[in-house]
Amino acid sequence: MNRYEEKLKKSPRPKYPFDEAKYDWLPILLDTYHIVDIGISIELPEEEKRRGAKTACHEGCSNCCLNPIVPITPLELSGISWYASEKLMGDLRTTLKKQLLNHTKTSSCPFLVDALCAIYPLRPLACRQFFVFNKPCGWKEDISKTRPHDAWTHSRSIARRAAIAMLPFYSIKKREEQIKAFENGYIAEIAKPMHRFPWEQIYKIMLAFDH
Numbered sequence: 001m002n003r004y005e006e007k008l009k010k011s012p013r014p015k016y017p018f019d020e021a022k023y024d025w026l027p028i029l030l031d032t033y034h035i036v037d038i039g040i041s042i043e044l045p046e047e048e049k050r051r052g053a054k055t056a057c058h059e060g061c062s063n064c065c066l067n068p069i070v071p072i073t074p075l076e077l078s079g080i081s082w083y084a085s086e087k088l089m090g091d092l093r094t095t096l097k098k099q100l101l102n103h104t105k106t107s108s109c110p111f112l113v114d115a116l117c118a119i120y121p122l123r124p125l126a127c128r129q130f131f132v133f134n135k136p137c138g139w140k141e142d143i144s145k146t147r148p149h150d151a152w153t154h155s156r157s158i159a160r161r162a163a164i165a166m167l168p169f170y171s172i173k174k175r176e177e178q179i180k181a182f183e184n185g186y187i188a189e190i191a192k193p194m195h196r197f198p199w200e201q202i203y204k205i206m207l208a209f210d211h
């Protein structure tokens with residue numbers, strides 16, 4: 001057993017038994033996120049050691065959320081819809097509904113509330129797996145163009161594990177087909193930029209759960 005598998009075994013993922021029994025796609029999504037989170041928890045400290053510096057990413061640092069180029073897949077969208085409509089309560093729910101209703105294709109991410117992510121436990125893969133070194137991103141800075149050497153993500157082996165966990169949702173169940181789909185960039189192909197999604201649809205789902 002390698003260090004990744006050891007840590008995965010020792011760190012059970014968050015569970016939502018009632019909801020996981022209700023939605024068969026939910027365990028697939030939660031497993032995928034857990035694989036990436038565990039991978040990051042192992043590899044990011046190693047990268048920080050290698051660079052001799054901590055990542056510039058920290059709580060409340062949110063310029064990346066103002067640049068709505070985050071890619072999102074159908075499975076991740078189901079997770080966001082579920083979490084927003086069935087788990088969020090109180091003022092956060094009220095504010096989020098307003099933001100979803102008023103969102104435009106040029107707005108920042110509709111889930112950014114008071115500089116924090118309202119759907120943090122169910123935030124998309126892209127929001128979990130990219131980190132920046134040296135200094136935080138500037139206003140609407142596209143780090144891939146301005147300073148790609150400061151951007152970091154986990155290894156390809158973590159990406160492969162995450163893709164394999166996710167692919168049964170898309171009816172790709174055989175291991176050899178999963179490897180092929182991963183190698184051919186299937187997940188990136190089905191992802192769409194978040195800002196293109198008509199977020200008022202999630203607002204309507206939230207409204208239906210209010211009644």
Ligand code: SF4
Nearest residue numbers: 057061063064136137
């Ligand atoms: S990606 Fe950039 S803006 Fe986002 S948390 Fe990291 S440093 Fe801050």
Ligand code: SF4
Nearest residue numbers: 065109111112117127
């Ligand atoms: S989902 Fe959350 S972390 Fe991702 S861009 Fe939106 S507010 Fe930021």
